[in-house]
Amino acid sequence: MRRATSTATVASVASVVSVALVVLACVKDPVTGKRELILIGESEEIAMGQQGSADVEASMGLYQDAELSAYVEELGQSMAQASERPHLPWQFRVVDSDVVNAFALPGGYVYLTRGILAYMNSEAAMAGVLGHEIGHVTARHHVEQMSKQQLAGLGLNMGTVFFPEVRPFGDILGSGVGLLFLKFGRDAERESDRLGVRYSLGQSYDPTEMARFFAVLARLAGPERQVPSWASTHPDPQDREATILALVSEHSAGRENLRTGAERYRRLTEDLIFGANPREGFMRGSRFLHPELEFQLEYPEGWNVQNTQRVVYAAAPDGGASMQLTVSRVAPGTAPEMHARDFFRQNKLEYGTGERLRVGPFSAYRAPFRALTRTGELYGEAGFVADGDHVYEILGLTRRNAIRFYAPVFQDVIESFDRLRDRSALEIEPQRIHWVQASRNVTLREALLEAGADSNGLEDLAVLNNLGLDAGLNQGQWIKVLERGSP
Numbered sequence: 067m068r069r070a071t072s073t074a075t076v077a078s079v080a081s082v083v084s085v086a087l088v089v090l091a092c093v094k095d096p097v098t099g100k101r102e103l104i105l106i107g108e109s110e111e112i113a114m115g116q117q118g119s120a121d122v123e124a125s126m127g128l129y130q131d132a133e134l135s136a137y138v139e140e141l142g143q144s145m146a147q148a149s150e151r152p153h154l155p156w157q158f159r160v161v162d163s164d165v166v167n168a169f170a171l172p173g174g175y176v177y178l179t180r181g182i183l184a185y186m187n188s189e190a191a192m193a194g195v196l197g198h199e200i201g202h203v204t205a206r207h208h209v210e211q212m213s214k215q216q217l218a219g220l221g222l223n224m225g226t227v228f229f230p231e232v233r234p235f236g237d238i239l240g241s242g243v244g245l246l247f248l249k250f251g252r253d254a255e256r257e258s259d260r261l262g263v264r265y266s267l268g269q270s271y272d273p274t275e276m277a278r279f280f281a282v283l284a285r286l287a288g289p290e291r292q293v294p295s296w297a298s299t300h301p302d303p304q305d306r307e308a309t310i311l312a313l314v315s316e317h318s319a320g321r322e323n324l325r326t327g328a329e330r331y332r333r334l335t336e337d338l339i340f341g342a343n344p345r346e347g348f349m350r351g352s353r354f355l356h357p358e359l360e361f362q363l364e365y366p367e368g369w370n371v372q373n374t375q376r377v378v379y380a381a382a383p384d385g386g387a388s389m390q391l392t393v394s395r396v397a398p399g400t401a402p403e404m405h406a407r408d409f410f411r412q413n414k415l416e417y418g419t420g421e422r423l424r425v426g427p428f429s430a431y432r433a434p435f436r437a438l439t440r441t442g443e444l445y446g447e448a449g450f451v452a453d454g455d456h457v458y459e460i461l462g463l464t465r466r467n468a469i470r471f472y473a474p475v476f477q478d479v480i481e482s483f484d485r486l487r488d489r490s491a492l493e494i495e496p497q498r499i500h501w502v503q504a505s506r507n508v509t510l511r512e513a514l515l516e517a518g519a520d521s522n523g524l525e526d527l528a529v530l531n532n533l534g535l536d537a538g539l540n541q542g543q544w545i546k547v548l549e550r551g552s553p
């Protein structure tokens with residue numbers, strides 16, 4: 067969870083991208099040359115992307131590194147300007163997420179996560195992924211996909227679903243930014259791969275680096291590992307590595323001096339944050355600790371807690387109840403009951419008589435409430451904790467027949483809110499990418515151990531380097547290791 071930046075306050079409730087104007091036209095696609103029934107005109111396409119990009123940036127946040135951001139923007143622009151749709155309002159940004167992902171919104175809004183950048187080893191790999199995403203836009207894959215969805219009578223819900231029904235966890239999170247997880251068909255992915263290779267070659271980047279990157283995705287998607295989003299929406303990475311290599315040999319025949327840009331890439335990714343950033347909150351046992359905002363909260367034993375940029379979600383093991391924690395900026399000194407009243411009103415919640423209380427050193431307010439959702443009534447307890455110019459909103463929700471059981475559980479969580487004073491938690495730092503050179507001819511395993519890597523984490527570091535642990539390194543060869551920044 068991040069510090070609230072605007073005083074606009076109160077997390078938004080489901081902003082829906084409505085596609086108001088559906089223009090029916092038959093357009094010849096500039097990339098595929100096919101004549102297609104396109105329901106969405108270019109201005110609508112751009113408007114949707116623009117709204118989507120605002121949602122993405124508000125919910126995920128941008129990664130704060132001016133030099134890296136400028137570099138991604140510059141490389142993306144040079145590829146997009148050489149594409150079939152240079153006039154679109156292209157933008158290329160790095161979102162502050164450790165998920166391994168890249169995505170494009172309609173109209174030319176392209177995002178890489180810091181998570182995917184950590185696993186790349188060269189500019190050429192990045193160019194390949196950017197080129198692939200540019201390809202989805204130039205070939206109008208979103209428009210095709212959306213037209214189909216519209217024909218089927220489905221809308222696109224891109225906003226933050228603030229009051230989801232009580233349901234299994236992944237679902238709550240998955241419903242967030244729907245468009246990101248638009249699955250394009252196999253043909254569309256092939257087409258984007260082909261375009262990615264073409265656009266990379268246009269900038270003289272070696273597209274075999276992109277093919278190699280699919281090997282990383284295949285290893286990340288392997289049996290014991292969590293499936294990264296890009297791999298799950300882009301199936302068969304292994305298969306595609308081979309396909310791209312075939313494309314490369316077909317298109318780059320006779321091309322010499324293709325570059326990888328590894329040196330510049332190393333310079334720009336040195337110190338890149340890797341994995342979840344504990345400064346934005348982390349779990350220790352059943353306790354959620356937030357070093358930046360200096361608070362802690364205790365959840366019931368066994369609850370599943372998920373920290374996202376704007377909301378900390380928690381779900382009971384049986385899925386019968388969920389909680390969410392958000393923070394709003396307020397005018398300093400705002401009484402928690404005043405904020406509660408605004409909050410309930412803005413979110414159209416009915417609330418009952420509440421009470422003032424103190425939690426830790428903070429003044430707080432607690433009240434029962436009722437929410438009407440698509441699937442019926444939900445009951446809950448809400449706590450509001452005032453801390454200077456912030457108010458924390460802690461909500462518990464369940465079904466009517468379970469509120470008697472859960473109300474005291476929710477109240478305990480609200481009352482567990484306290485100032486964080488533990489030094490080791492306050493000073494915790496994220497892990498960062500650090501590039502080192504092999505001092506002599508050694509295996510990757512030896513080089514990692516020499517660089518001080520933890521022997522338990524060697525396999526993960528091998529994936530990060532896209533090498534086997536027994537791979538031989540030449541003296542001077544660069545590898546990535548992870549380091550905790552000094553507090």
Ligand SMILES: [Zn+2]
Pocket residue numbers: 198202250255258300
């Ligand atoms: Zn794709």
